[in-house]
Amino acid sequence: MKIDGRLNILIAEDDDGHARLIRLGLEEAGLRNPVVRFKDGAEAWDFISCKRSPCLQAESRYLLLLDLRMPNMGGIELLRLLKASPDIRNVQVILVSTTDDPADMDICRKLGCSDFLSKPVNVGLLAGLIKS
Amino acid sequence: MNWLIPHFWDRLNLQARLALIVALFTLLTAIGTAYQASRRIVRKTQLGLTVEYNRQMDILESVAMSAAFADGKDRADFSVERIKSVFANYRYGEDVSQISFQDTSEVSVFSRAFEVELTAPLFFSRWCGLEIIDLNRPIIADGVYYGLLSLSMSPNNSINQAWADYLYLVRVTLASFALVLFSIWIVLRTSLNPLLTLAEASRAMTGGNLSVRVAVTGSPELRAVLLAFNKMAAGFQETLASLRESESRLRQLSEWLPQLVWTTKPDGHCDYLNRRWLEYTGVPEAGQLGYGWLERLHPDDRAPAVAAWEAAVASGADFKTEYRIRRHDGEYRWFDTRAVRLRNAQGQAVKWFGSNTDITERKREEAAKDALVAALEEKEQEIVKFLYAATHDLRAPLVNIQGYSEYLEKYIKDLRETPALAAAPPEAKAKVSRLLAERIPEALGYITGGVRKMNRLINALIKVARVGRLEFDAKPLDMDALLKSVLSTFAFDLERNGAAVKVGALPGCKGDSGAINQVFVNLIGNAIKYRDGGRKLEIAVSGKLKDANTALYSVRSNGQEISASDLEKIWDLFYRVPSGSPAGEAGEGIGLTIAKRIVTLSGGRIWAESKEGEGAEFFIELPV
Numbered sequence: 001m002k003i004d005g006r007l008n009i010l011i012a013e014d015d016d017g018h019a020r021l022i023r024l025g026l027e028e029a030g031l032r033n034p035v036v037r038f039k040d041g042a043e044a045w046d047f048i049s050c051k052r053s054p055c056l057q058a059e060s061r062y063l064l065l066l067d068l069r070m071p072n073m074g075g076i077e078l079l080r081l082l083k084a085s086p087d088i089r090n091v092q093v094i095l096v097s098t099t100d101d102p103a104d105m106d107i108c109r110k111l112g113c114s115d116f117l118s119k120p121v122n123v124g125l126l127a128g129l130i131k132s
Numbered sequence: 133m134n135w136l137i138p139h140f141w142d143r144l145n146l147q148a149r150l151a152l153i154v155a156l157f158t159l160l161t162a163i164g165t166a167y168q169a170s171r172r173i174v175r176k177t178q179l180g181l182t183v184e185y186n187r188q189m190d191i192l193e194s195v196a197m198s199a200a201f202a203d204g205k206d207r208a209d210f211s212v213e214r215i216k217s218v219f220a221n222y223r224y225g226e227d228v229s230q231i232s233f234q235d236t237s238e239v240s241v242f243s244r245a246f247e248v249e250l251t252a253p254l255f256f257s258r259w260c261g262l263e264i265i266d267l268n269r270p271i272i273a274d275g276v277y278y279g280l281l282s283l284s285m286s287p288n289n290s291i292n293q294a295w296a297d298y299l300y301l302v303r304v305t306l307a308s309f310a311l312v313l314f315s316i317w318i319v320l321r322t323s324l325n326p327l328l329t330l331a332e333a334s335r336a337m338t339g340g341n342l343s344v345r346v347a348v349t350g351s352p353e354l355r356a357v358l359l360a361f362n363k364m365a366a367g368f369q370e371t372l373a374s375l376r377e378s379e380s381r382l383r384q385l386s387e388w389l390p391q392l393v394w395t396t397k398p399d400g401h402c403d404y405l406n407r408r409w410l411e412y413t414g415v416p417e418a419g420q421l422g423y424g425w426l427e428r429l430h431p432d433d434r435a436p437a438v439a440a441w442e443a444a445v446a447s448g449a450d451f452k453t454e455y456r457i458r459r460h461d462g463e464y465r466w467f468d469t470r471a472v473r474l475r476n477a478q479g480q481a482v483k484w485f486g487s488n489t490d491i492t493e494r495k496r497e498e499a500a501k502d503a504l505v506a507a508l509e510e511k512e513q514e515i516v517k518f519l520y521a522a523t524h525d526l527r528a529p530l531v532n533i534q535g536y537s538e539y540l541e542k543y544i545k546d547l548r549e550t551p552a553l554a555a556a557p558p559e560a561k562a563k564v565s566r567l568l569a570e571r572i573p574e575a576l577g578y579i580t581g582g583v584r585k586m587n588r589l590i591n592a593l594i595k596v597a598r599v600g601r602l603e604f605d606a607k608p609l610d611m612d613a614l615l616k617s618v619l620s621t622f623a624f625d626l627e628r629n630g631a632a633v634k635v636g637a638l639p640g641c642k643g644d645s646g647a648i649n650q651v652f653v654n655l656i657g658n659a660i661k662y663r664d665g666g667r668k669l670e671i672a673v674s675g676k677l678k679d680a681n682t683a684l685y686s687v688r689s690n691g692q693e694i695s696a697s698d699l700e701k702i703w704d705l706f707y708r709v710p711s712g713s714p715a716g717e718a719g720e721g722i723g724l725t726i727a728k729r730i731v732t733l734s735g736g737r738i739w740a741e742s743k744e745g746e747g748a749e750f751f752i753e754l755p756v
Binding site: 015017018021024068069097098099103119120 | 521523524525527528530531532534535536538539590591594598
């Protein structure tokens with residue numbers, strides 16, 4: 001996947017500090033991709049499932065940095081909804097957790113998300129994933 | 133043929149049948165003989181009579197002739213006077229019933245009748261068929277006809293005689309018949325009677341009277357049979373007596389037992405209930421024998437109890453079950469019921485012996501315990517959940533502290549390099565420089581150091597919490613392969629430390645492969661971490677079967693020994709030996725805690741032993 005203007009970064013994160021850290025990291029890495037931030041899983045799912053405007057564009061590609069534990073709707077629940085919607089093909093998920101608990105990684109793998117990062121997000125790793 | 137046999141025949145015993153046959157036979161023979169004999173008598177009588185009559189007539193004729201020619205006369209003199217005097221004086225034969233003489237002019241000159249009495253019965257006389265015979269003879273002397281001599285002869289005397297003979301014959305016949313009957317009776321009495329007695333004795337014995345004996349009499353073979361019977365009866369009596377005695381002992385014993393005790397026949401029908409059972413149920417024994425006891429059971433327990441009992445009776449296996457029995461006051465109490473099948477010396481099942489033990493209290497305690505355990509397990513799950521949530525939540529603010537501290541470091545660096553700072557007055561510049569170069573980095577250092585420490589603790593907590601959340605999938609494990617894989621993960625560390633590792637043949641065991649792997653990773657890891665720098669590290673892993681159900685493994689290393697006071701503490705969460713790792717590698721203080729948790733959850737046991745100067749040995753017991 002090449003970096004192009006069409007890869008949008010979605011951040012689903014309830015902690016403002018954490019969200020801001022990711023933005024800082026992206027800026028630091030010189031990545032200028034559009035970033036949309038959601039305060040919980042439900043908000044992110046509204047966007048992805050086009051329940052409100054602005055919403056997911058079928059022709060664009062998205063990378064969702066998904067926090068595991070959030071109010072309203074957690075990362076796992078959102079992952080399940082995504083998996084149950086095979087028509088949404090242009091969203092790739094990187095699960096972000098506060099710990100490097102292998103149990104969390106297991107859940108991520110079982111639900112078919114592509115990668116797993118533990119907080120604080122290592123910007124180098126994230127940039128590497130985006131660039132690859 | 134049955135219709136031929138009279139009904140009463142069935143009622144007769146063998147003795148009577150035999151006697152009757154012989155008697156009938158004898159009687160028929162006797163009657164036949166008597167008949168034959170009497171016929172002969174009659175025939176002889178008839179013959180005799182005819183001869184007698186003629187002889188009588190000859191005599192009479194000669195008497196008449198001699199009378200006529202008496203006194204030297206040359207001519208016959210048949211005068212009436214002469215005839216009368218001759219015949220009057222003549223002594224007649226006893227069969228003569230009438231005698232008469234007619235002269236030439238057919239005038240009766242002389243007539244005389246005699247009474248011959250018939251003493252025999254009339255039917256006999258008729259049966260003989262004899263009649264009065266009249267004989268006439270003309271008296272002629274020297275060619276001169278003098279008259280007609282008539283003689284009537286009665287057969288009565290002969291019939292009387294024949295009757296007397298006949299009666300005699302009948303008497304003899306009856307006497308011989310009686311004699312035959314008597315001798316048969318005697319023979320049967322001496323030979324059959326003992327057999328009948330024997331039969332009666334056998335019947336009595338079957339009826340339960342084992343003290344019956346028969347008199348040993350009769351022929352030698354009979355005596356042998358009777359003797360054998362008596363011996364058999366004595367044997368039975370003795371066996372039964374000893375059986376009864378042992379049974380009564382058993383019952384006496386069971387009366388004293390605190391349990392409810394019962395016995396059944398081999399077919400499962402109850403034939404005895406001890407006093408406690410009767411007292412407990414408050415129902416007399418008679419109503420509870422057979423399968424009557426079932427009514428005392430709780431309705432819900434009856435069907436399963438009967439099914440289990442019938443299965444035990446069919447297979448002969450020990451009976452063990454639990455059910456509720458109704459007490460006299462209506463309360464149902466739980467009983468642990470067990471029964472075994474008793475066999476005699478010949479291996480035949482003779483009885484079931486069973487007992488019921490009141491386990492109501494135990495049941496209550498068990499239920500309370502189960503409820504407590506369930507509650508505890510629920511609490512533990514809650515704790516595990518809480519721990520999981522708490523560690524994640526604790527990490528969230530740390531992420532910010534950690535992340536923004538890094539940015540702060542970076543911002544301060546940027547600030548120090550800001551050209552505007554160079555233009556500041558010297559005092560302010562010195563103060564800011566000190567803050568930026570010393571104070572703030574120092575403060576940040578404490579913050580990041582604290583965060584690291586906090587992180588370590590939280591990570592350790594997560595690991596411990598994770599063990600509690602694991603679902604153990606117990607499968608047979610190939611421990612040789614498992615240890616090979618564990619050692620391969622330490623290949624680098626072992627080589628770097630020049631360690632010598634010896635692994636013996638290990639028996640298999642049952643457990644969750646990942647979890648048991650973790651146990652050995654922790655133990656080998658500790659062996660490396662707590663090595664003794666002063667000597668070459670040696671690690672030995674061995675194992676054996678402790679018993680049929682348990683495998684025992686040992687991980688021994690020649691590193692740092694564990695003091696006696698630490699042997700128990702090393703399993704505590706976050707506990708680290710005060711001396712620390714000789715190699716200076718700080719542990720998290722959770723490795724052994726996790727190992728112990730895994731082994732305990734796998735149904736095993738783990739402990740350590742240590743001798744001064746010899747390092748430490750860890751033992752792990754796991755189910756096979």
